[in-house]
Amino acid sequence: MSLERVELRRIAMPLVSPFRTSFGVESDRDILIVRVVGAADDGSLDGWGECVALAEPTYSAEYVDGAQHVMEGHLLPRLAEAAPAGIDAADVGRILAPVHGHPMAKGAIEAAILDAQLRAAGVSFADLLGTATDADGEPSRIPSGVSVGIHDSVDELLATVQGYLDDGYVRIKLKIEPGSDIEHVAAVRDLIGPDVPLQVDANTAYRRTDGEHLAQLDQFDMLLIEQPLAEEDIIGHARLADEVETPICLDESLVSAEGTADAIDLGACEIANIKPGRVGGYLEAIRIHDLCLAREVPVWCGGMVETGIGRAANAALAALPGFTLPGDISASTRFYARDIVTDPITVVDGHVTVPTASGMGFDIDREFLDSVTTSTTTIS
Ligand code: NPG
Numbered sequence: 001m002s003l004e005r006v007e008l009r010r011i012a013m014p015l016v017s018p019f020r021t022s023f024g025v026e027s028d029r030d031i032l033i034v035r036v037v038g039a040a041d042d043g044s045l046d047g048w049g050e051c052v053a054l055a056e057p058t059y060s061a062e063y064v065d066g067a068q069h070v071m072e073g074h075l076l077p078r079l080a081e082a083a084p085a086g087i088d089a090a091d092v093g094r095i096l097a098p099v100h101g102h103p104m105a106k107g108a109i110e111a112a113i114l115d116a117q118l119r120a121a122g123v124s125f126a127d128l129l130g131t132a133t134d135a136d137g138e139p140s141r142i143p144s145g146v147s148v149g150i151h152d153s154v155d156e157l158l159a160t161v162q163g164y165l166d167d168g169y170v171r172i173k174l175k176i177e178p179g180s181d182i183e184h185v186a187a188v189r190d191l192i193g194p195d196v197p198l199q200v201d202a203n204t205a206y207r208r209t210d211g212e213h214l215a216q217l218d219q220f221d222m223l224l225i226e227q228p229l230a231e232e233d234i235i236g237h238a239r240l241a242d243e244v245e246t247p248i249c250l251d252e253s254l255v256s257a258e259g260t261a262d263a264i265d266l267g268a269c270e271i272a273n274i275k276p277g278r279v280g281g282y283l284e285a286i287r288i289h290d291l292c293l294a295r296e297v298p299v300w301c302g303g304m305v306e307t308g309i310g311r312a313a314n315a316a317l318a319a320l321p322g323f324t325l326p327g328d329i330s331a332s333t334r335f336y337a338r339d340i341v342t343d344p345i346t347v348v349d350g351h352v353t354v355p356t357a358s359g360m361g362f363d364i365d366r367e368f369l370d371s372v373t374t375s376t377t378t379i380s
Contacts, residue, residue, distance in 0.1 A: 002086055005380035006076055006112075007035040008068055011372045013307065015335050020149040022177035022205035023058040029305060030055045030374075032064050033340075034071070036112040038087075040120050047116025048364060051108035052277030052304035059203070059304075060104075060231070060252060060278065067105040068377070074099050075109060076379055089114035093283060103255055103280035110281035111313065111360060119359035124316070129286070131319035132356045140319045141351040145171035145326035146334060147201070147303065150180050154187045161188050170350035171197040171223070171326040177205040182216050189220045197326065201226040204252060208236045211243035223325060224249040224271045237268035247271050251302060255279055257287040264297055271325065275302040276317065277310070285317060293322035301327030308332055308341030312361035315345060319354050340369045 011031050019026045032051040039045060057063040075096055079087060082095045092110040099106075118125060126132035126140070134140045146169040151157035161172055174188060181200070189198060199222050206214060206228040214228060224247045229236045231252035241248040247270035254260045254272060256279060263269040272292050276285040292299045301318035304310065311332060318327045329352055332344035339345075341362040345352055355361030 002040075003036060003038045003079060005037050005378055007037070008071060008377045008379070009033040009035065009369075009373050010064070010068070010375045011340065011369065012374050013336055013340075013372060015305070016333070016337055018149070019305065019335070020151075021175045021201075022150070022203045024056065026054070026305065030064050031307065032068055032108065033309065033369075034108045034112040036109075036116050038116060040117075045116040045120050047112040047114070047119060047359065048309055048362075049108040049110070049112030049115060049360075050277075050306055050309040051104055052275070052306060052310060053104040054304075062102060062104045067102065067108070070099065070102045070105050071109065072377065072379065075102070075105060079109065087113060089117055090283065093280065103284075104277045107277045107279070107281035107284075110283065111276070111310075114282065115359040122358050124356045124358050125282070125313055125360045126316040126319065126354045126356050129316055129320060131316055131354055139356070140354040142315060142318045142323070142329065142354065143170045143326040144330055144347045144350055144352050145169060145173055145197075145300075145328055146330045147173045147328045148175065150175045150177060151184075154184055157184055158187060158191050161191060165192065165196070167331070168347055168350040169330065171199070173199045173201055173226075173328065176200045176202050178210075178213075182213075185217060185220050185222070194221065197223050199223040199226065199249075201251070202228045204228070204230050208233070208239065211240055214240065215244045218245040222246050226273060227251040227253065234263050234266055234268045237263070238266045241267055241270055249273055251275065252278070254288070257284060257291055260288050261291055261295075264292070264295055269297065272297055272299045273302040274299050274317075274323075275304060276314065277304050278302075282313060282317060286320070289317075289320050289322045298322070298324045300325035301329060303328035303330070305335050307336065308339040308344050308362045309360070309364075311345045312341065312343075312355040312357075315352050315354050316361055338368060340365055340372065
């Protein structure tokens with residue numbers, strides 16, 4: 001496709017309830033949406049991508065103002081230079097590679113271009129991946145897990161978890177940090193019984209010396225402990241994997257296929273959380289899935305509190321065969337009273353049906369999107 005213009009939209013989306021993690025509390029999201037408009041031989045092209053960077057650089061080094069800045073000053077000019085020859089989503093990673101880092105910004109641009117190309121071809125992302133239907137030819141459905149923030153009291157936590165069980169979620173993930181961990185997990189395991197899959201996510205809140213403490217979690221028969229240590233501490237995670245029986249899963253540490261392969265070889269990554277935004281886009285996410293499948297490392301699809309734009313594509317991705325654990329792909333209403341797409345993600349009997357609308361699987365609710373837009377920058 002040739003690129004005619006790019007719109008960078010910022011939207012303000014309140015969350016239905018505050019979401020607390022070990023790195024902070026989110027109550028409102030300031031989200032950067034990328035729209036690419038271009039032309040193909042057979043007509044015009046229009047595609048949308050969501051940048052998962054948060055308002056502050058607290059989950060990773062990226063943040064939404066920085067993402068927009070690097071897009072305007074460094075990424076989009078490189079694409080414009082390449083544009084006369086035409087851009088294919090498969091080339092975006094190579095074109096943007098001279099810019100170090102910024103995977104969330106790069107991933108959003110790649111997703112928008114992929115969306116435009118697939119829409120033009122009348123093909124869905126699920127068709128591209130081969131995940132639109134299951135082995136019986138029925139529409140694919142994926143199990144839906146929910147991520148539960150840190151709560152001040154165990155009673156409040158239990159009330160929240162019970163609500164999600166009532167909504168049908170098939171797996172519970174608890175955010176933890178020192179001081180809100182063993183007792184909270186014990187109480188939730190007691191509430192949900194032995195059969196509901198349970199896991200925890202520390203978002204780097206622990207130190208290498210916490211092995212003995214974290215080993216207390218082994219008694220709760222959990223699927224995994226996610227990212228206990230700092231993102232760069234691969235060796236620390238490998239040591240922890242020896243000290244703790246519950247499998248160690250990496251999230252923040254994994255930013256590329258090469259790095260994931262190394263972390264697996266070092267024994268630091270027994271399970272991988274794949275988040276397309278964190279690794280620079282859906283195409284790199286697929287590469288990570290493929291290498292984990294080949295090495296028999298289970299994977300699951302993480303979430304970054306996405307709107308329906310990211311949530312739809314994540315659902316198509318999560319139906320690939322290596323995703324053997326339920327992902328953080330909950331209903332749009334888990335976070336947003338109203339989504340910016342016309343076909344929000346819903347959970348029925350604990351499952352999400354893989355979207356098959358052409359493109360990445362959603363259609364934009366233009367009127368609502370306009371109503372939540374706080375700024376639009378057009379680059380042509
Ligand atoms: O379901 O989209 C979702 C959220 C899943 O807990 C979730 N994400 O670290 O994995 C995480 C966490 C998170 C990321 C929370 C970014 C807030 C911001």
